[in-house]
Amino acid sequence: MTITISTFYVFTAIDPNQLITEKAWLLDVMKQHHILGTILLAHEGLNATICGEDAPLEACIAAIKARYDCDFRQTLSTHESYPFHKAKVRIKPTLVKLGAEIHDAEQVGTYLSPREWNELLQQDDVVLLDTRNVYETHLGTFKGAIDPNTRKFNHLPAYTLEHLAHAKDKKLATFCTGGIRCEKYTAWLKEQGFTQVYHLEGGILRYLHEIPEEESLWEGSCYVFDDRVAVKHGHAVDREASNCPNCGHTLTAKDLTSEHYVHGVRCRHCDSYPPSNYDLLEQGTTH
Template sequence: MPGPDDVSIRNLTQSPVPYKVLAFYKFADLDDCETLRPELAQFCCGRKIRGTFILAPEGINGTVAGTPDAIDALLDYLYGGAFGTRLAGAEAKVSWSETMPFLRMKVRIKPEIVTLRAPEANPARQVGTYVEPEDWNALIGAGDVTLIDTRNDYEAAIGTFEGAIDPQTKNFTEFKDYVATHLDPAKQKKVAMFCTGGIRCEKASSYLLAQGFEEVFHLKGGILKYLEVTPEAESRFNGECFVFDERVAVTHGLAQGEARLCRACRNPMPSTRACGAIG
């Protein structure tokens, strides 16, 4: 059974580049991961799809690439097949790549699809208010909002929203420490958060609600959706958005950016600046 946004995803204007890149996640009850894993891997490998899916009892998360027909078939499988209707309404975003951005296909089982190690954070039970990309500028332009980039420091270094706080985390589990030392429900009455595709923010917003914050907002679809639908002239995102594949970064319209990975530290860096790890 297709998800509500499936038709629009399929009917995107065909790009002249050959590979369709699908970013997909959903918090859902998947207590049969051991059964799902080989079936999903076989489906993808049989269609020469590459990338990574993570399965966990709390849901599914991954980014993969393949021919347009292969990715469309995968969407049919995810919205039905062994998953039944559990992935209906999943967050799915499509972009394009001139070359295959992944080396192989991997399906892994982990305790969490995004690691926070905070059992009280349960997006399936409670989550912050979703903000559509079209409404994001108005929200973050208000003077009473604390805007937080929930990504890692190396991601924020090449691009972020105007006025956003970078917690300087090395991994998502450190976000809990940042909240404990820098945020207070009595002082930060209204908090807005964003991340690459939306998944970290769902968990971060659930965590803040569990800590007593009441007005918690997050960008629906993440930076990727914002860059896809927001005209560059109206955008409040500066720089490029790091992505975890061979493209390294994307910019407005989800065009491939100019950032590259440093050979020494493997972190992204703007094309105009040398990394401090080199000499």
């Protein structure tokens, strides 16, 4: 069996008083088409990673687009089985929690396609920032990227003000898993006076889908919020990546050789990153 996985987000106004109704509708359309995965629902739109067989998935996506009178670009991949166990719709106060006020969320940074991204990163005076959390960056990132070592996305504004003030007049290139975190973050950056702000359209997932490994500037694998754990170029599953069942931190093959690792019990990250320190379901969304 081949299962197609669709990752997408869309900003569209939804009446806050109708969120419970919309949750019920989304769950119904997912179950009708035998679709599994997670949709985050807020007054500002949808953020999702869902999966199913090709034709039912296409029908589900078409129904969602018609329901909200919107269009969006998906990042698609395939897997030999369902990477989710249930159909879930979660109502959230916001799709991604930046932790800082944004006055105009539509004034985002300049979108770059994966190939335009490669061209930018070859230029001088570019500050490259990974906006994801430490349990994600542990598995991989772009060559030369700054890792802010954050445990939650809403820690990023404070990090930026403390460590990146020097970059306000430089080219600041940002990236995340699927693109939605950078939508919020780049809008905030522009309000803070950063003048040349860019972000990778479609995020790492689109980059790994479109850029051949021999042309890639990516190193390692990309954490995803489902049973695959992490993917590499072409969205091939990284079979060596896993999660600690105790603290939730990502694990590489090297982590499994640590003297602090006990299979199914704990890992070398447990003391530094207890579960209360971050929320793996924060999900700069589902992606």
